[in-house]
Amino acid sequence: MAVGSVSAHGAALSDGGRETVAIPTWLFLVTGGAAIGASFLLASLVTDRALIDAIHGWRRDLPIVGEPLARPLLRLFGVAGLAWVFVIALFGPSRGTANAAVLLVWVGWWAGFTMSTYLVGSVWPALNPWRTLADRLPSLESSYPERLGAWPSVVGLLALIWIEVVSPVADEPRTLAAVVAGYTGVTLLGAFTYGPDRWFGTVDPVARVFRYYGRLAPLARENGSIKLRLPGTALAETRLIDGFDEVGFVIALVWATTYDGFVATPAWESAATPVVEAGVPPLALYLLVLAGGYLLFVGVYLLGTRYSRRLAGTYLSTATLARRFAPPLLAIAxxxxxxxxxxxxxxxxxxLATTAATPLTLRATVPVLVLPGWFDAVGLATVLLGHVLAIWAAHAVAFDSFPGRLQAIRSQYPYTVVMILYTISSLFIVSQPTIEPPLL
Known part of the structure; x- marks a missing residue:
């Protein structure tokens, strides 16, 4: 363990960021892309539908002692945590790295809790403090404009990512308090207008993020009981995505994680600096790239879907295939x-542990854990693992969607090409040194 001054933002770790890979970058990237191609070839050898169904249908009941008591405790903990964050952000130390509220939001919640959601299981429906508060407030139950669908959640997710990147919300506790207060106000007003079920089921981006990530987890509530399943196997089910608006959210989640990492690399600094020097405001540039990158990801996905339909020779529409093949992308995210x-x-x-013990005390230094150099390889491996899991989930979707084996295999060609390209770009970002988003 080491002691030092650290930033609460994910782009500035205490060890100064990642080091570039020692092997030639082109060889490293090509090897990663080839690994995804090889994964597709191996998955293509599994053509027994009964075996695929058995793998994805495997479930075991997992009794949880004290589960009825856990839900009200989680609700209480969630509301108390929200109030605690707001109070400590306002009245705690003004330096973000010494403020327990800042560290709880970014380290404990957005990093740690989110990882637990897709690695273990989601408890956000019970923990969600805004849902707990909304359920206890009156509601107008106004009719929600159906034409909007889930698109407000897409805009909300991209807006939250943009605010996280361009504002000092991850470094200044008072700014964090303002954002938390603003998000709370908008959320409770929306739930009051349209009802908690509609708001958190359709509009709220945070609830949708955790609901989707929870589909990857080995633990889930199904038919009134806790089930143990193989990780990622629920991504092949048809009930997760109902329309292209929800496809748009999945793509936004994939792009948001990419964008958040890309704007904290020297490659982005090199590309953005001449544009800003030419007179483009940095905030506008960050917003333009966020929106443009999202539209590019959507376009590439739709192009791959059209080619998938053409190669499969199916009567299924492009929209249907887009819905069916979107959930596997969650493994990539x-x-x-x-x-x-x-x-x-x-x-x-x-x-986080140290500052939370005495949240109102300003500490000159806080302890951090110095990770060994080989730990960088873990991050690279998780990128590949996510893509491999997406390949397998897409394979299961294909065999569930098409009657012919050759149809099912051919339909995956375009998606595999897209995943290889995305793997290469993701590995490039992860292998770059990490810096603070520049020019802000």
Whole structure:
């Protein structure tokens, strides 16, 4: 364990960021892409539908002692945690790295809790403090404009990521308090207008993030009991995505994790500096890249879907295939989130524990855990693991969607190409040294 001054933002770890890989970058990236291609070839050898169904249908009941008591305790803990964050952000130390509220939000919640959601299981429906408060307030139950669908949650997710990147919300406790207060106000007003079920089921981006990530986890509530299943196997089910608006959210989640990592690399600094020097405001540039990158990801996905339909020779529409093949992308998002935040969480967990013990005390230094150099390889491995899991989930979706074996295999060609390209770009970002988002 070491002691030092650290940033609460994921882009600035206490060890100064990642080091570039020792092997040639092109060889490293090509090897990663080839690993994904090889995973597709191996998955293609599994053509027994009964075996695929058995793998994805495997379940075991897992009795949880004290579960009826756990839900009200989680609700109480969630509301108390929200109030605690707001109070400590306002009245605790003004330096973000010494403020327990800042560390709890970014290290404990967005890093640690999010990882537990896709690695273990989601308890957010019970823990969600805004849902607990909304359930106890009156509601107008106004009719929600169906034409909007889940698109407000897409805009909300991208807006939250933009605010996290360009504002000092991860470094200044008072700014964090303002954002938490603003988000609380908007959320409770929306739940009051349209009802908690509609708001948290359709509009709220945070609830949707944890609901989707929970589909990756080995533990889940199904038919009134806790079930143990193989990780990621629920991604092949049809009930997760109902429309293209929800496809848009999945793609936004994949792009958001990529964007958050990309803007904290020297490559982004080199590309953005001449644009800003030419007169483009930095905030506008960050917003433009966020929106443009999202539209690019959507376009690439739709292009791959159209080619998938053409190669499969199916009567299924492009929209249907887009819905069916979107859930496997969640494995990619989770793999990149794990790569981006695992080291960050482990490094700053001692800081969180120390500051939380005395949250109103200003500490000159806080303890951090110094990770060994080989730990960088763990992040690279999680990116590949996420893509491999996505390949397998897409394989299961294909064999569930098409009657012919050759149809099912051919339909995956475009998606595999897209995943290889995305793997290469993800590995490039993860292998870069980490810096603070520049020019802000």
């Amino acid at each position: 989770a793999g990149y989130h794990l790569a981006h935040y695992l080291g960050y969480f482990l490094t700053l967990a001692p800081s």
